[in-house]
Amino acid sequence: MSQHQEQYRRKLISAEEVVSLVKNGDQIWAPVGAGEPQTIFATIASNYKSLFNVTVNQILPLKPFFAKKEMAPHIRYNSWFTSDINRTAVNEGWADFTANNFHEVPKLLRLYWPVDIVMASVSPMDKHGYFSLSLSVDYTFEAIKKAKMIILEVNPNYPRTLGNCFVHISQVDYIVESNAPVPILNIPPITEVEQKIGEYIADLIEDGSTLQIGFGGIPNAVTAALKNKKNLGIHTEMITDGMVNLVEWGVVDNSRKTLHPGKVIGTFAIGTQRLYDFLDNNPMVEMHPVDYTNDPYIIGRNNQLVAINASIEVDLLGQCCSESMGHYQWSATGGQADFFRGANISPGGKGFVTLASTAKNGTVSRIVPELKPGAVVTTSKNDVDYVVTEYGVAKLRGKTARERALELINIAHPDFRAELREAARKYNLI
Secondary structure (H helix, E strand, O other): OOHHHHHHHHHEOOHHHHHHHOOOOOEEEOOOHHHOOHHHHHHHHHOHHHOOOEEEEEEOOOOOOOOOHHHOOOEEEEEEEOOOOOHHHHHHOOOEEOOOOHHHHHHHHHHHOOOOEEEEEEOOOOOOOEEEOOOEOOOHHHHHHHOOEEEEEEOOOOOOOOEOOEEEHHHOOEEEEOOOOOOOOOOOOOOHHHHHHHHHHHHHOOOOOEEEEOOOHHHHHHHHOOOOOOOEEEEOOEEOHHHHHHHHOOOEOOOOOOOOOOOEEEOEEOOOHHHHHHHOOOOOEEEOOHHHHOOHHHHOOOOOEEEEEEOOEEEOOOOEEOOEEOOEEOOOOOOHHHHHHHHHHOOOOEEEEEOOOEEOOOOEEOEEOOOOOOOOOOEOOOOOOEEEEOOEEEEOOOOOHHHHHHHHHHHOOHHHHHHHHHHHHHOOOO
């Protein structure tokens, strides 16, 4: 038995034993999405009454381990990006929400937040004693540096990703083995509206561009519309199934990237088993901490960086609310501001804010005279570049307030254009 294997054996414990290691008042950190330690969390959740005032800090939980009101005095979420798992908890006040730009989370963690325990799912140890953080490097890499205790859930179902994402056995306090299936996020079908938006954006993406694309119908529609492009690259936060398509079609080869040529760069991944198989030991893909991937100045070192993100509503100045419905917190800033600022720094860069023109079965315009009371401005009027609906493209960057209002009215749903013009006159925009 090697030295590394001996250390591994000594540190191996059961998920039930982890519960006794968690103390009242502990701050636990877990990775984004699929990196959460499923077996450990399920066991802690089933024993939640033995704990008090424990906080789980996480972006985008995928499973409702602690999303129950009766758990809150015992184990409480601190959400850095709200998902459907903890959205109700945040808005009803029995979970917390911390505002942030995604690239700054490691810095905020260093400056303001205690890290008692890090718990994360990883791929199995290699012969040199290293575990890969697999699907979620994000802020977890930084949390490990500060943590008083590191507990890894080692799972052979997790892909071994490459890059700046390795943790050595000597850094680890305890290991729990698991065979839980990796969480799957299925690809949603593309609607007619999303397809139209995707086609508009694809027409404006030049060969040789480097892409950041999020998850959902519109991003999937964009990737589907890029089949005839050449020499594209990827520098993103989230790696998705659509990017696998682009690689397999020969559209993405990363050959013209000015930063990390030949490489797909990301910080976390969620998708189907096809994506996870693609990531496993793939030298084309590098996973890095989020304070690298999402640093606007790092992003801007990629020429022709194209950022594509969704919004909820956009006002006539171009202020984009992408995370709340009035006071109701829907998601969070995430990396949207990071990548739009990076795209503005990038030579030849472009940033696309995407949204359907209406909501609630066509009864509500999503191009609005002013944002709802309480709405959060995710992308400021100073950072917005293009806004795209199924009715066209509004180029806002470099335009006057009058020109912006007219551009946005032209891509609003026809049923709402007259009242938007009336509002624009009232506010002396036109």
